[in-house]
Amino acid sequence: MTSKRTKLQEDTHFRVLRLLQENPEMSQRELAEAVGVSVGGMHYVLNALIEKGLVKLGKFTAAEDKRRYAYVLTPKGIREKSLITGRFLKRKLAEYEALKAEIELLQDELTEEGKPGAIGKNF
Numbered sequence: 001m002t003s004k005r006t007k008l009q010e011d012t013h014f015r016v017l018r019l020l021q022e023n024p025e026m027s028q029r030e031l032a033e034a035v036g037v038s039v040g041g042m043h044y045v046l047n048a049l050i051e052k053g054l055v056k057l058g059k060f061t062a063a064e065d066k067r068r069y070a071y072v073l074t075p076k077g078i079r080e081k082s083l084i085t086g087r088f089l090k091r092k093l094a095e096y097e098a099l100k101a102e103i104e105l106l107q108d109e110l111t112e113e114g115k116p117g118a119i120g121k122n123f
Contacts (some may be wrong), residue, residue, distance in 0.1 A: 007091065012037065014055075014088045016045055017073060020055060024070040033062040046071060054080050 015035045019026060026034070032042035049055040054077030058070045073081065 010084055011088060012045055013049065014081070014084045016042075016049065017054065017077060017084065020071045021078070021081065024058075024072050026071070049077070052080075053077070097103050 012035060016031060019031060019034055028042045028046065029039055031046075032039045035045075039043070046055065048055065049071075050057060053074055055071050056074050109111050
């Protein structure tokens with residue numbers, strides 16, 4: 001059984017890998033804002049991805065500021081992103097189905113109780 005912390009970490013890695021595949025020139029600050037973590041947290045995530053060999057650091061030559069770097073997915077990173085994407089999608093679909101079932105149950109309860117202002121099946 002995967003812990004909640006491990007799932008959250010994998011979700012963060014998935015989002016970062018996805019963003020970097022589309023925009024390797026994103027700064028740590030931009031990535032942190034897009035993912036919803038602190039800049040320090042993003043630094044930690046990027047270092048972990050680099051240590052695992054999923055991302056490599058390269059110079060971003062098109063930038064005026066030559067100190068900027070690009071975070072490029074390695075072939076291993078692309079493969080891992082595909083695997084993580086499958087697990088992420090499976091998890092999110094299960095969450096969606098559970099939420100959908102709960103919503104239907106609550107709607108049925110409101111309908112049975114005949115409460116004024118009850119929400120119908122079609123919002």
